[in-house]
Amino acid sequence: MKLTTLLAATALTSLTFSATAQEKITLKFWDNQQTESGLSQFQQEAVKRFEAENPNIKVEVTTIPYPEYQQRLLTAVQGGNAPDVSTLDQIWVGAFAAAGAVMPLDEQAKASGLSADAFFKGAWESANYDGKLWGIPFNVDVWSFSFVNNALFKEAGIDPASIATFEGLKAAAEKLTDESKGRYGIGLFGHKGEDTVVVMNSFIFSNGGKVLDDAGKCALTSSEAVGALSYLQSLVPYAPKGIMNADSGAMRELFLNGSLALEFWPALEQPTLQKSKLDWDFVVGHAPEGKTPIGTYGGWNLAIYESSPNKEAAWKFVQFMTREDVNGAVVDLIPANVKAAKTFLEANRKGADRIMTHLENAAPRPLSPRYLEVSDIEVTLAQDVYGGTDPKQAAEKACAAIDALN
Amino acid sequence: MTQRETWLAWLFAAPALLLVAVFMYYPMVGTFIESLYSTSFISPVPKLEGLAAYRRILADPAFATIVWNSLVWTVGVVVLQNLAGFGAALLLNQKLPGQGIMRSLVLLPWVLPGVVAAILWRFMYDPQLGLINSVLISLGLSDHGVAWLAEPQTAMASAIVAAVWKGFPFSCIVYLAALQTVDQEQVEAATIDGAGPVRRLFDVVLPGMRDVIVINFILTTILTFNYFDMIWVLTRGGPQNATHIFPTRIYELGFGQFRFGEAAVYGVFSILVLALMITLYFIVQRRALRRKPA
Numbered sequence: 001m002k003l004t005t006l007l008a009a010t011a012l013t014s015l016t017f018s019a020t021a022q023e024k025i026t027l028k029f030w031d032n033q034q035t036e037s038g039l040s041q042f043q044q045e046a047v048k049r050f051e052a053e054n055p056n057i058k059v060e061v062t063t064i065p066y067p068e069y070q071q072r073l074l075t076a077v078q079g080g081n082a083p084d085v086s087t088l089d090q091i092w093v094g095a096f097a098a099a100g101a102v103m104p105l106d107e108q109a110k111a112s113g114l115s116a117d118a119f120f121k122g123a124w125e126s127a128n129y130d131g132k133l134w135g136i137p138f139n140v141d142v143w144s145f146s147f148v149n150n151a152l153f154k155e156a157g158i159d160p161a162s163i164a165t166f167e168g169l170k171a172a173a174e175k176l177t178d179e180s181k182g183r184y185g186i187g188l189f190g191h192k193g194e195d196t197v198v199v200m201n202s203f204i205f206s207n208g209g210k211v212l213d214d215a216g217k218c219a220l221t222s223s224e225a226v227g228a229l230s231y232l233q234s235l236v237p238y239a240p241k242g243i244m245n246a247d248s249g250a251m252r253e254l255f256l257n258g259s260l261a262l263e264f265w266p267a268l269e270q271p272t273l274q275k276s277k278l279d280w281d282f283v284v285g286h287a288p289e290g291k292t293p294i295g296t297y298g299g300w301n302l303a304i305y306e307s308s309p310n311k312e313a314a315w316k317f318v319q320f321m322t323r324e325d326v327n328g329a330v331v332d333l334i335p336a337n338v339k340a341a342k343t344f345l346e347a348n349r350k351g352a353d354r355i356m357t358h359l360e361n362a363a364p365r366p367l368s369p370r371y372l373e374v375s376d377i378e379v380t381l382a383q384d385v386y387g388g389t390d391p392k393q394a395a396e397k398a399c400a401a402i403d404a405l406n
Numbered sequence: 407m408t409q410r411e412t413w414l415a416w417l418f419a420a421p422a423l424l425l426v427a428v429f430m431y432y433p434m435v436g437t438f439i440e441s442l443y444s445t446s447f448i449s450p451v452p453k454l455e456g457l458a459a460y461r462r463i464l465a466d467p468a469f470a471t472i473v474w475n476s477l478v479w480t481v482g483v484v485v486l487q488n489l490a491g492f493g494a495a496l497l498l499n500q501k502l503p504g505q506g507i508m509r510s511l512v513l514l515p516w517v518l519p520g521v522v523a524a525i526l527w528r529f530m531y532d533p534q535l536g537l538i539n540s541v542l543i544s545l546g547l548s549d550h551g552v553a554w555l556a557e558p559q560t561a562m563a564s565a566i567v568a569a570v571w572k573g574f575p576f577s578c579i580v581y582l583a584a585l586q587t588v589d590q591e592q593v594e595a596a597t598i599d600g601a602g603p604v605r606r607l608f609d610v611v612l613p614g615m616r617d618v619i620v621i622n623f624i625l626t627t628i629l630t631f632n633y634f635d636m637i638w639v640l641t642r643g644g645p646q647n648a649t650h651i652f653p654t655r656i657y658e659l660g661f662g663q664f665r666f667g668e669a670a671v672y673g674v675f676s677i678l679v680l681a682l683m684i685t686l687y688f689i690v691q692r693r694a695l696r697r698k699p700a
Contacts, residue, residue, distance in 0.1 A: 071661050074447065095664060098448040179550055182534065192642040242533035242553030244645035245561070254534060369448045372663045383646050387558075 025313045026058045028083035030076075031300075032069035033332065046330045050320045057313045077101045077305070084308040085317055087138055087300040090126035090364060091194070091371045097134040098369035102303040104132040108315045114322075122297040123336045126364040135301030136322050137336030141266035142295035142362045143198035145355070146286065150279040152176060152183070152261040160283055163262070164293065166207075166231055169286045173238035176261040187251035187263035188232070188239035190379075190386040195248045197378045198296040198365070199264050200385075203228040205294035205363050206287035211374065212366040216406065218399035220381065221392070229381075229391035236386055243386045266298055268333055270349050282351060284358040295362040299333055334359065370405050377401045434677055440670035447664030459671050468647065468655075472672075475562065476631065476651040482566040483573065483630040488623060490570055491577025496607075498578070499585045509582070516575035524639030527568035531555050531640070555641050558648035565649050569636045573629070577622055584618035585611070617694035624687040628680055652676045 029047075033040065040063040047059045062083070064072050070089070076082050077099075088096055096102045109115065114136065116124040123137035146169075148160045156175045162168040173185030190196050201211060209225030212218060219225060236243065240254055252269070254260035256276055263269075273280050285293025302321060304314045321330055327340035334355070335341045341359070345352035366374055377398050384394035407415070441459060443452035463469050498509050515523060530537045531554040539551030554564040588611050596606045612619070634653035637643065643650035643658065650658075652672055660669035 074661065074664065078447075078450075095448050099450055190645075192644045240534050241551065242556035245553070245556035245641055246533075250532070257535075259534060373665075376658075376663060379644075380646070383644065387646060 023056050024058060025056060025310045026060060027085060027310055027313055027317055028060050028062065029317065030062045030064060030069075030073065030083040030086035032064050032066045032087065043330050046321070046326055049326070050317060053320070054313070054316060057310075057316065059317060080307065082305040082307050084310050084314045085302060085304055088135055088303045090123075090297060090299055090301060091375065093127060093134050093301060093303070094129045094367050094369040094371055096303065097129045097132070100306060102134055103306050103308075103311065104134060105136065105304065105315070105318075106133045109133055109136070112315075112319060114319065118322075118324075118338060119336050120297075120338060120341070120359050120362075122359075122362045122364045123299055123301075126297060126299070126367065127301045129367050129369070135303040136318050138300045138302045138322060138327075139331035139333040140297065140299035140336045140341075140359060141268055141333040142285075142355075142358050143195065143202055143266050143298055144264035144295060145267055145269070145282040145284060145358065147255065147263050147265055147269060147273060147280055147282045149255065149258065149261050150281055152258070156261075160281055163283055164286060166286055166288045170231075170235060170238075173235055173262070177238040182259050184240045184254070184260050185238035185262065186235050187248075187255060187260050188235055188243050188386070189246040189248060189251055189264075190243045190382045191245050191247045192376075192379050192383075193247055194375060196382050197375050198298060199248075200229075200232065200378065200382045201296040201365065202285060202294065203232055205296065206285060206291060207231070208291065211378070212368065212402070216366075216368065218402040220395040220402070221399050226392050226395050229385050229395060232382075233385050233388075233391055244383050266333070267345075267349055267355050274350075282354070284354050292361055293358070295358050297362045297364040299336060301336075373405055374402055437670050437673045437677065440666060441674045443667055445667040445670075447666070452667075455667075459667055463668065463671050468650075471647050472650050472652060472655050475647075475649060478562055479566065479569075479633075479637075479649075479651050480627055480630045482562075483569045483633070484623060484626045486566065486570045487573045487626055487630075488577050488619070490574040491579075491622075492581050492619075494574060494578040495581035495585055498582055512578055513575045515572050516579075518572070520572065520635035521639055523572045524568065524636045527564075527571070527636075528555070528640055531564055531568075556645055558646050561641055561645060561648045565637050565640050568640065569630065569633060572636065573626065576629075577626060580618060580622050581615070584615045588614040617690065617697070620690045621687065621694070624683055624690065628683045628687070631676070631679060631683070652679075 031043065040061065043061050043063070047061055051058060070092070073082075073086060073088075077096075082101065088102070093102075097104075119137040120140055123140045127133055127135040127137055146163065148163070150160070153160050153172075153176070156172070158172045158175060163172045169186070176185035177183060189199070204211065204220070204225045207224045207228035209222050209228055210219040211225075220229075240246065240251070240260065242250075248263070248265055251260060251263045252265065252272070255263040256272075256278065258278075285295050287293040302318045304311055304318065308314050320326055322337055324337050324339045327335035327337040328344035331344075334349075335344050342352070342356065345355050349355055365371065368374055380401075381394050381398040384397070385391050440452075442454060442456055444455045444459065445452045494512055498505065498512065502508070518526075529535070533539060533551055533553040533556065536551070536554075538554065539548065542548040543551055552560060554560050592610050592614070593606055596610045601609065631651075632653055633651075634657065637649050637651060637654050638657065641649045643654040652675065656669050656672045656676065659665045659672065
């Protein structure tokens with residue numbers, strides 16, 4: 001009798017355990033880390049909060065260094081091992097959507113009352129491709145802010161506010177450059193990398209140009225785009241040597257050691273500068289007199305994978321991570337949620353209002369599934385321009401290559 | 407050999423053959439098949455296009471640039487690395503004080519991880535902060551330094567120098583070992599006959615090392631043609647594609663732009679070149695074995 005009771009109890013216990021185990025969902029969330037902000041730790045803490053609110057969901061957070069992230073994600077998707085949720089660079093959204101790797105979120109967003117109003121306009125646009133919503137904006141930043149070395153500006157008798165215009169920037173760059181002293185006025189760079197493209201785009205956007213027109217055709221030969229390219233070319237004499245193999249990191253080194261008066265970086269540069277002894281400030285981009293500087297949007301969206309068996313739980317997690325009271329604690333750029341961004345910027349960044357204005361004015365990069373190829377062509381364009389090729393000819397070559405992609 | 411012995415031989419060879427088939431031939435055949443299809447991340451369903459991708463890539467001026475760059479890179483690195491390696495081996499073969507330490511130190515570049523060596527050279531080539539420009543400027547040989555890796559005219563040569571520094575210890579060690587096997591009686595006989603050091607080198611030492619030299623050239627050609635990390639870290643194939651070679655192009659197409667089909671085409675061309683080199687290696691090795699006295 002006792003044995004029968006014991007067996008029955010054991011069977012019941014194992015059944016209960018297996019039922020509990022079946023109900024518990026494990027979500028795999030991948031993100032990348034671009035700064036040394038301790039992002040992974042912040043996210044783990046937020047995840048504990050999410051798990052407390054959702055006892056049946058466990059979240060496994062994988063934080064991957066930025067340089068490896070694209071390759072790791074791509075390999076996982078190709079190998080059928082994609083996570084349930086991940087951050088996606090704004091420029092990958094088109095490709096991941098076209099590949100059928102991620103799911104559209106229009107219905108979920110509508111049902112949950114999640115709408116564009118809560119996010120920066122450019123960030124929301126970056127998650128939309130082919131008439132559908134493929135992600136929820138997670139974090140944002142703008143390429144670029146122009147960080148200035150106040151001491152060098154003061155020594156040269158230049159008011160940093162004067163560089164808001166194209167004309168003012170060029171005049172200042174000329175005055176600040178003294179090659180014999182190893183001093184340069186402007187941190188232009190043109191290596192093979194996305195930072196080259198976003199800085200060039202911000203000058204094109206600010207001059208009224210576009211990369212692709214509304215029909216998806218190359219618009220780089222417009223007078224506005226060519227004008228911006230010619231302008232960038234005219235700045236080359238005031239930049240440190242070696243533009244074509246220099247990146248934003250190299251310019252940061254020169255800026256930090258006092259050799260460079262102005263560097264282009266997103267707002268995420270501020271924590272680095274705050275740790276330095278430099279007297280610095282920033283200007284929100286440059287535009288011709290009478291025009292508004294328009295930066296290039298950067299940032300990441302949260303996407304849910306088609307292969308995920310836990311889409312409902314994944315959506316709960318996406319909503320949680322983009323909530324006003326959570327978003328600011330789980331990003332190392334700027335929260336994409338506007339209200340969270342305001343709080344975050346006021347607490348962590350100098351010139352919060354100026355950053356907000358630049359974020360509101362910024363434009364996303366072309367929303368194309370072949371963006372990475374467009375970007376590669378734009379890098380060649382930048383190198384041609386910085387290398388001395390006639391900007392119109394360089395733009396024509398770039399447009400021929402971009403239009404041949406379709 | 408009896409039938410049983412034949413079966414046994416196949417049985418013992420089977421694990422090795424299986425490994426080679428799975429890890430070498432399957433990926434190679436897979437790459438060739440992939441190259442016949444238009445496959446990319448955004449069009450994951452392969453679409454057969456036969457040799458169209460080959461025709462497209464062959465007509466692309468970028469392909470000619472990459473072939474030329476690969477040739478310059480491979481020939482430059484292989485020749486200079488072997489010359490430097492041979493020179494160092496001759497020096498280390500002399501009975502000099504500290505010979506043991508020198509032989510260990512010369513290996514240092516070779517044992518450094520490739521990426522670390524590349525980063526080191528990137529710092530040295532830095533136009534503003536780099537050691538090379540500092541030395542040139544302090545010696546009065548340049549006013550403001552040179553942007554070594556940023557000018558299409560100097561980028562490839564700079565990358566070659568860095569790769570030679572990284573790779574010459576390999577050639578040095580191989581040549582040092584070969585120098586030990588040169589018949590000393592012949593060297594002494596030549597000395598007695600009045601041959602000077604240069605004559606002894608060209609008429610006695612080098613002929614005695616012929617097979618090793620050829621094999622070393624072929625091996626370093628294979629390694630250099632496939633050498634990815636040095637150029638990727640230094641220039642990513644830039645500026646203006648001046649240093650783009652097969653491995654960097656394959657990586658860029660496959661992992662940078664998700665264009666797997668086109669990356670596979672470049673991969674097939676790479677395999678063909680390497681297969682040719684490997685065949686040469688085996689021919690030379692077989693001839694060398696035949697020449698050896700029993």
